[in-house]
Amino acid sequence: MPFREINSKMVEARVAPGQRMFSQRGAMIAYQGEVTFTPNIQGGQGGFGSMIGRRLAGEMTPLMTVEGSGTVLFGHGGHHVEVIELSGDTLCVEADRLLAFDGTLEQGTMFMGSQGGVMGMVRGQVTGQGLFTTTLKGHGSVAVMAHGGVVRLPITPDRPVHVDPQAYVAHHGDVRNRLSTALGWRDMVGRGSGEAFQLELSGQGTVFVQASEEKL
Secondary structure, three states: OOEEEEEOOEEEEEEOOOOEEEEEOOOEEEEEEEEEEEEEOOOHHHHHHHHHHHHHHOOOOOEEEEEEEEEEEEOOOOOEEEEEEEEEEEEEEOHHHEEEEEOOOEEEEEEHHHHOOOHHHHHHHHOOOOOEEEEEEEEEEEEEEEOOOEEEEEEEOOEOEEEOHHHEEEEEEEEEEEEEEOOOHHHHOOOOOHHHEEEEEEEEEEEEEEOOOOOO
16 A cells, blocks of 8 residues: 655555555545544554553554545645655654554564663663654555655665664664763763764664654
8 A cells, every 4th residue: 555645745545445554643634535544542553562562662652543445645743754665674663753554564662772782771761762663564655754854874784874863763674773872971961862872773774864853
C-alpha cells in the first residue's frame, strides 16, 4: 500500500478491502470512500507486547487502525513528510515521528541503550527523548514526520555518521548505535544535545536526519 506524495507536507494512501494501515491519531486530513478509523489499543501489528514496550518507553503515541475502501490524505501539524519504502528490512524510528504505515509491517520496540552501554541512559534523562525506538519490519511503506525536511545520510563501514540525538528521525540497515558525549559528567548537567551528545551510527545503512532539532 504505497503512499503518493501530494506535496512535502501531505501524502495520499489507497485503502483496499481486506487490508489495513495504521496512522497517528489526528493525522487524517481528508478521505474519500468507505473508510473507517478505529483507535488501536494493541500498539499496532506488534500486539500487546509492543504496547507494553512503548508504554515503558514513554512512547505511547496513539495509533488509529484505518480500514475500508477509498483514499486517505495524511499530514500532521504542517510537518515535512518523508516516505520510506521497506523491502524486508527493519526500520528504526522515533514513535512520535510516525505518521502512517502499512498494516503488514511487524511492529516492535528496540532499546537504544542496549548498544550504547551506560551512556545510552543519558539520552532519555538529559536530551528528553525516549530510550526506546519503534521498529517496523517487512515489505511496505512508512510515512514519517520531521521539521524542516529530511536528509538521508549513507552509513558505510569506513565512515560512521554522528547525529545530534534530537535531529535523529530513523535509520535502517545493518547499523549499530552508540551515544557518546564530548563533555565530562559535571559539564553535562543542564545540557541537552548539540556538541554535548552525539549518536554514533556505524555499519552499513542509512540514517534519516531532520533539518531542525525542534521536537514534534
